Amino acid sequence: MRPRPALSLLGALLLVFALAMSMPLVVSVALDDGTAHAFAAAMLAAGAAGVVLRLLCAGRERSLQARDGVLLIVLGWGVLPAFGALPLLIHLPGLGATRAYFEAMSGLTATGATVLSGLDRLPESINLWRGEMQWLGGMGVIVLAVAILPLLGIGGRQLLKAEVPGTMKDTQLSPRIAQTAKGLWVVYLLLTALCALAYRWAGMSWFDAAVHAYSTVSLGGFSSHDASFAYWNSPRIEAVAVVFMLLAGANFATHFVALRRFSAAPYRDDREIRSYLLLILGSVLLIGVFLLVQGTYADFATAFRFAAFNVVSVATTTGYATTDYAKWPVFAPLWMLFIGAFAASSGSTGGGIKMIRAQLMCRQALRELHRVLHPNATNPIKLAGRVVDNGVILSVLAYMLAYGVTLAAVTLLLAASGADPVTALSAAAAALNNLGPGLGAVGPAGTYAGLPDFQLWVLTAAMLLGRLELLTVFVMLIPAFWRD
Numbered sequence: 001m002r003p004r005p006a007l008s009l010l011g012a013l014l015l016v017f018a019l020a021m022s023m024p025l026v027v028s029v030a031l032d033d034g035t036a037h038a039f040a041a042a043m044l045a046a047g048a049a050g051v052v053l054r055l056l057c058a059g060r061e062r063s064l065q066a067r068d069g070v071l072l073i074v075l076g077w078g079v080l081p082a083f084g085a086l087p088l089l090i091h092l093p094g095l096g097a098t099r100a101y102f103e104a105m106s107g108l109t110a111t112g113a114t115v116l117s118g119l120d121r122l123p124e125s126i127n128l129w130r131g132e133m134q135w136l137g138g139m140g141v142i143v144l145a146v147a148i149l150p151l152l153g154i155g156g157r158q159l160l161k162a163e164v165p166g167t168m169k170d171t172q173l174s175p176r177i178a179q180t181a182k183g184l185w186v187v188y189l190l191l192t193a194l195c196a197l198a199y200r201w202a203g204m205s206w207f208d209a210a211v212h213a214y215s216t217v218s219l220g221g222f223s224s225h226d227a228s229f230a231y232w233n234s235p236r237i238e239a240v241a242v243v244f245m246l247l248a249g250a251n252f253a254t255h256f257v258a259l260r261r262f263s264a265a266p267y268r269d270d271r272e273i274r275s276y277l278l279l280i281l282g283s284v285l286l287i288g289v290f291l292l293v294q295g296t297y298a299d300f301a302t303a304f305r306f307a308a309f310n311v312v313s314v315a316t317t318t319g320y321a322t323t324d325y326a327k328w329p330v331f332a333p334l335w336m337l338f339i340g341a342f343a344a345s346s347g348s349t350g351g352g353i354k355m356i357r358a359q360l361m362c363r364q365a366l367r368e369l370h371r372v373l374h375p376n377a378t379n380p381i382k383l384a385g386r387v388v389d390n391g392v393i394l395s396v397l398a399y400m401l402a403y404g405v406t407l408a409a410v411t412l413l414l415a416a417s418g419a420d421p422v423t424a425l426s427a428a429a430a431a432l433n434n435l436g437p438g439l440g441a442v443g444p445a446g447t448y449a450g451l452p453d454f455q456l457w458v459l460t461a462a463m464l465l466g467r468l469e470l471l472t473v474f475v476m477l478i479p480a481f482w483r484d
Contacts, residue, residue: 011053042086107133112221112319112436131214138218221319319436351434
């Protein structure tokens with residue numbers, strides 16, 4: 001396999017990424033917060049690397065094949081965090097390369113796990129950059145590039161299929177792939193703008209509204225305050241966050257079609273969104289009643305308020321918190337971590353297995369039970385009234401096997417390197433599901449700063465695997481992938 005086409009496009013991505021640093025650079029210069037040199041150096045490094053790759057691979061472009069798209073995606077998600085970490089590393093030299101890369105990977109994968117504390121004292125440009133990285137990673141820097149690749153004379157279908165999660169891989173929403181990417185970004189931009197305005201209306205400053213709109217619509221969870229949403233202690237702000245987290249956890253293809261038709265019918269027809277909302281809202285009620293019965297809160301209104309925000313945050317893999325829910329009776333945080341593994345819809349900015357895969361696995365399990373009773377019966381699996389091809393079922397089974405093995409491997413590696421069982425399992429699940437906070441030493445009231453470098457690298461790899469849905473990365477381990 002000749003990697004030059006993928007490297008050429010990686011150069012284009014680096015140029016786009018360098019341009020994205022202009023916003024925090026402008027904020028830094030305007031506020032004179034002492035980080036302008038860090039962003040200028042990072043922009044120069046990313047831009048120079050992009051130009052070099054474009055020049056070295058000039059004239060080598062061709063129509064992208066599936067393997068080119070996969071290679072570019074993995075290279076992009078591996079290389080971009082290195083440049084995204086530079087402003088952090090330059091401004092916070094004591095942070096170290098491992099922790100700076102971990103923070104940037106957590107940002108671009110919209111995970112939200114952080115090694116930083118004292119966020120309230122960080123320069124505003126640094127907090128803005130952390131939020132912007134999550135926003136870019138939420139829908140995907142790669143999908144953004146697909147919208148501009150036609151300007152370079154290069155098609156982007158394979159990029160979109162490799163990057164977009166779940167059933168979006170086989171959905172063409174508009175006749176041209178660039179129009180599809182642009183349509184998704186129109187929805188993403190619209191939700192971000194509405195979220196920022198709603199936060200400002202609810203009482204946030206314009207700066208906090210912008211940063212938290214970035215990390216809410218991306219379902220990333222980075223905040224500019226150590227206390228996260230407990231900093232405001234505002235039911236109105238929390239309600240805004242809940243609404244937009246739920247919107248961002250739904251399929252953006254459905255949002256796109258609903259916006260294009262100016263109709264709510266696509267939401268009624270989307271069975272996955274129905275299951276997604278029923279699971280989350282049912283869990284909010286369950287946890288609210290549970291906390292009241294356990295005496296954690298004195299009245300149902302308070303129990304429901306804290307349950308609603310924190311359950312929605314964890315279930316959508318955002319990772320905000322208004323309280324240290326790790327101190328709740330153990331059933332509540334365990335249930336939240338469990339549904340965070342699969343509640344988000346395919347085609348959303350959320351992480352995890354995705355609701356549609358969970359639905360298919362449940363129906364496959366029921367089909368096998370029926371076969372025990374009626375071995376010769378034909379019982380096809382249907383979704384939205386259509387028969388699901390067995391090839392799709394096999395693909396989901398392969399994904400679930402890879403997910404289970406990876407979760408076990410990451411947990412065992414963390415445990416073998418000294419993590420306690422609760423921290424090991426919850427950190428592995430939080431990283432692989434791009435959730436952010438776990439339990440134990442990495443609970444919502446803490447950070448990942450106390451973990452040794454080896455564990456941080458293991459979790460960094462888990463975040464990457466989770467964001468690219470495992471098989472996109474694992475296919476590169478097959479020797480046939482590299483042969484022409």
